[in-house]
Structures are given as C-alpha cells and as structure tokens.
Amino acid sequence: MSEEHQGCNGLEGGYLRGVVNHAVAYVDGSVHTTCVENYWSLVKRGLDGTYVAAEPFRLFRHLDAQALRFNNRKIGKRHLTDSERFELGMSQVPGRRLTFDTLTGRGDSQRPAF
Numbered sequence: 001m002s003e004e005h006q007g008c009n010g011l012e013g014g015y016l017r018g019v020v021n022h023a024v025a026y027v028d029g030s031v032h033t034t035c036v037e038n039y040w041s042l043v044k045r046g047l048d049g050t051y052v053a054a055e056p057f058r059l060f061r062h063l064d065a066q067a068l069r070f071n072n073r074k075i076g077k078r079h080l081t082d083s084e085r086f087e088l089g090m091s092q093v094p095g096r097r098l099t100f101d102t103l104t105g106r107g108d109s110q111r112p113a114f
Contacts, residue, residue: 001033039070 001018002008011017018031026032043066047054051062072085080088 001031003033042066042070
C-alpha cells in the first residue's frame with residue numbers, strides 16, 4: 001500500500017500494489033497507509049525517546065527491534081500482553097548462541113573488565 005509518491009512507480013512488476021490518493025481520500029476500499037504510518041510514528045518516537053543517541057550504523061538494529069514489536073503486537077484481532085510477547089520471543093531462543101564477540105564485533109583482547 002502506498003500513496004501516489006513517484007518513488008514507488010515501477011514497483012508493480014514485483015509487488016501487488018494498492019495506491020491511495022490522500023488529496024481525495026485516506027481510504028479506498030481496503031487500500032490505506034494507516035499501518036505503515038503507525039509503524040513509522042512508533043519508530044520516530046522510539047528514536048526521540050528510547051534510542052536518543054542512536055548511531056547511524058546501528059539504526060538497522062533499532063528498526064528490526066521495532067518491527068519485531070510491531071509485527072507481534074496482535075494474534076488475529078487480540079492484542080498480546082507483555083508476558084505473552086516475552087514468551088513468544090523466548091520460545092525462539094533455544095539452539096541459538098550470541099557470543100560477546102559477535103555482539104560487539106570485538107575479540108577477547110578488547111573485552112572490558114567488569
């Protein structure tokens with residue numbers, strides 16, 4: 001779903017695209033941009049509030065975290081509780097390992113002493 005922005009022209013070949021003209025209406029049947037506008041609103045609030053000093057090279061991680069929260073906010077029409085969302089996230093952890101070196105991009109010689 002998109003507005004009539006010129007940057008989206010030419011995408012029709014690889015995507016199913018619905019277009020809404022906001023000068024005429026905000027909804028055209030099932031075509032609207034409300035969800036994507038809501039997502040970006042939450043991202044901007046997160047960057048202004050939670051991730052105040054976000055570095056540009058880490059921005060993709062903040063966007064991934066926001067996308068995870070946004071995509072797991074509901075099951076069907078029912079909103080998930082915080083504990084249900086936590087359980088969903090933890091159910092995907094077994095068998096995965098994140099080392100300090102992978103997380104920070106550092107070797108053992110650069111590990112800070114805690």
